[in-house]
Amino acid sequence: MRQTDVIVVGAGPTGLFLASELALRGVRVTVLERLEEPDTTIKSGSINVASAEILDRRGLLPAAEEVQRGRLAEATAFTGGRSNRTVRELTDAAGRTSRRFAVIGHFAGIMFRHDLVDQDDPALAAHTAVANGILVPQQDLELLLGEHCARLGVEIRRGVEVRDLRSTGTGLDDDADVVVETSAGDFTASWVVAADGGRSVVRKRLGVDFVGTDPELVGYQAIADFDDASELRRGWNWTPRGIYTYGPMPGRVLVARFAPQPEDKNAPVTLEELQSAVREVTGVPVTITRLRGRATRWSDNARQARIYRHGRVFLAGDAAHVHSPFSAQGLNLGLGDAVNLGWKLAATVNGWAPAGLLDTYHSERHPIGAWVLDWTRAQVALMHGDERTAQLRKVVGDELFAVPGATNRMIALSSGILQHYDVADDACAPVGSIAGDVELESGGRLADHAHDGRFVLVDRSPDGRYADAVRGLADSVAYTADPISDTSQPSLFVRPDGIIAWADDSTDNARKLLDIAIGRWVGA
Template identity: 90%
Template sequence: MERTDVIVVGAGPTGLFLASELALRGVRTTVLERLAEPDPTIKSGSINVASAEILDRRGLLPAAEEVQRRRLAEAKGFTGGRSNRTVRELTDAASQASRRFPVLGHFAGIMFQHDLVDQDDPVLAAHTAVANGILVPQHDLELLLGDHCARLGVEIRRGVEVRDLRSAGAGLDDDADVVVETSAGDFGAGWVVAADGGRSVVRKRLGVDFVGTDPELVGYQAIADFDDPSELRRGWNWTPRGIYTYGPVPGRILVARFAPQPEDKNAPVTVDELQSAVRDVTGVPVTITGLRGRATRWSDNARQARAYRRGRVLLAGDAAHVHSPFSAQGLNLGIGDAVNLGWKLAATVQGHAPAGLLDTYHDERHPIGAWVLDWTRAQVALMRGDERTARLREVVGDELFAVPGATNRMIALSSGILQRYDVADDASDPIGSIAGDVELGSGTRLADHAHDGRFVLVDRSADGRYSDAAAGMDDRVACVADPDVTQPSLFVRPDGIIAWADVSDHARKLLDVAIQRWLG
């Protein structure tokens, strides 16, 4: 039986990024994936700013920017050289000499308007370095992360179906190795992470409660060939039967209708089923002549695992939470899980994790997951086709979103940059928040020093008084001298969260406490 340190079940973005995080810290990791090849099915069309910053901290921003350049060119081609507002704004942002916060996305189909965003808002201004690397569809992200894993030596075993798992000890709650039973034989590991989607075999085997709310709508997404799509309106459109969007790439259609779930949710989506849904929601008698790739069917089923860990098995991504896919929240939530869990599990495997470190994965990520589920439920409620909901959308879209401050707040929330964790007993801003863009006097940025997955200590004191707190920890902490007493020194975790800042009279003592808490 093959044995490794960690088995990750699932080679989607969550599983691949988690595997790369473990490999960065020298943990032997094997990814088991049911599909023989990366799934080209159209899914999420972009990532949010928080996810792009995660890629930036690992040196992957240039690759993401290249994907965005290509996608913008494709979108322009769809309109014969005339780009829509979103494409124009992203293209303009890419050509700006000064960086701007990317305005992309929607809430319940209500698009965020570029001209209502206050770019001088310090909250947004602190997160602009990744503006040209967010238009990254899920398939492109999987390919990007697959290459990243290959460079790090991660073993990805495709065409391997996980069927069950058992403990090498008396039970799965024991502190013992886990055996994963698959179509290719048994694999053993010290730890297993389930990133195998909403129908997770591993989660079901663990018996972890998956609680939440039942779906109201049935959605479809595909790239299709139409005989005449001229009557389909581009952008988001509400109708009495649901909501749909056409574009911005040729043939892309997303349609969601409030209707009962199909009897067989796992059956492939046929052309006839998709055509019926498109006609029903849009009111346009279009004919679909074919599909490019596979159409997907989804719902707003919103559920979350009660616990993200049982013994030596952990849950991440859709295996831990599912909800409607609007605004790619699931993709971004999964990447956030992976970057939070990776360094904690690596430290645990290598034996230098402080007591209780791995438990903070559930403690920090479960509330974020619950918030996202409610965020998506609110959007579905605002999409209903009745007249009262239509009037409510007018109030939200035409009145509330017309207020610049409100627009900034909604964009910041949807972009993920307002996530905070309880990381210190005596915390004040910016402790617990995402570091964002931190430029250093050397001409580098904090993200440039985080590519290898270590903590980063930016010592801005005139006499370098903080760097000695991490003496002997060069393998886990990158110390960066940046004398600038006008800015606080920072101690940043591998997931980009500020664990300490020089904002107290007892700063040196609190730095020791932070290092002890997170590194032991």
């Protein structure tokens, strides 16, 4: 029986990033994945700003930027050298990738218009450093994170199917180790994280309720060769039978029709099934000659686990929540779970976690997951092909989204930068928010000091008055002095997941509040 600190079930983006977060802090972690090779099925086509900032804080932004350069080149080639909307939004007049806020994505197929965005909006202007690392498809992200895990020495066991869990004590909700029964024998760990997808074996074995709403539509996504695709319109298109998009990459097609679910949801998608769906929704008699890779079938089934923690077992990613895949919200939500849980679990394994720290994973992430489910449900409601819904879409797209303030708000929500946690009592702004781009007067950025997964204290006081607060905590806190006279840029104490846990409010209580924040999140 093999023993480790943490077992992560599932080697998708959520599982891989979580494993890397644990390994970064010296935790022994084993990833168990049923697939023999990384999944090359076409899935999410990009990540949002909040996810790109997660990569940035771990030094992975250059790799993401390299992926984006390649994807932009493919998109330009697909249009025959002509620029399309996505390329225009992400490049300047000289064809260089932009440092403005990355305006990509849509709501219910209504594309966000970059020309209506107020780039001076402080909410957006604080999150521009990652604009060159947004167009990262899920397949590329998994490869990127797999390489990151390899550098950190994470053990990834592929071709291992998890079958059951049991406790070495009286039950899975006690303090005993957990035994994971697999096709390759038993593995034992102090903690287990289930990141094994919407049909999570672990969640089912735990008996955790998975509650929500039933699906209305059946969707397909694939990269395919067409005999003649000239009549398929680029971008998002609504029809009386559903919604579809063609591009921006060569051969990529996504189609969703409002119809009953197939009898066998697990059956592979055949060329004939995909072709039938494309013809029905688009009204174009296209002929698909070949599937490049495996096509996927999905729905808007929207469900969430009632609890994210069951004793020493946690749920993350699709194992904790499922919904329609529009705007890649599932991928981004899973990365948010991983970065929130990773440092907390590592602190617990390493013995310095404050009391109750692990419980904050559920209290912080469950509300975010519930919000995303409602966000995706609202989009599906706006995608129906009837005349009244079409009229509502016109009002939303042509009137509401034409207002710059409304556009900024929707883009900020979609990008994930407005996520907020209640991390302190009676806290002032920006406490509880994502730090975003924090430029340092002394050079560099806050993200440069977060690569090893520690807390970061940016001390902007002229006399370095906050250094004593973290003396002796160098293993868990990175201290950087950045004296500055501009009081509008306060000193900050930032958690490993990028959440601001304290900000200098220029009052006599500032040091006391910092000590409280350190005690709450770092411990004695």
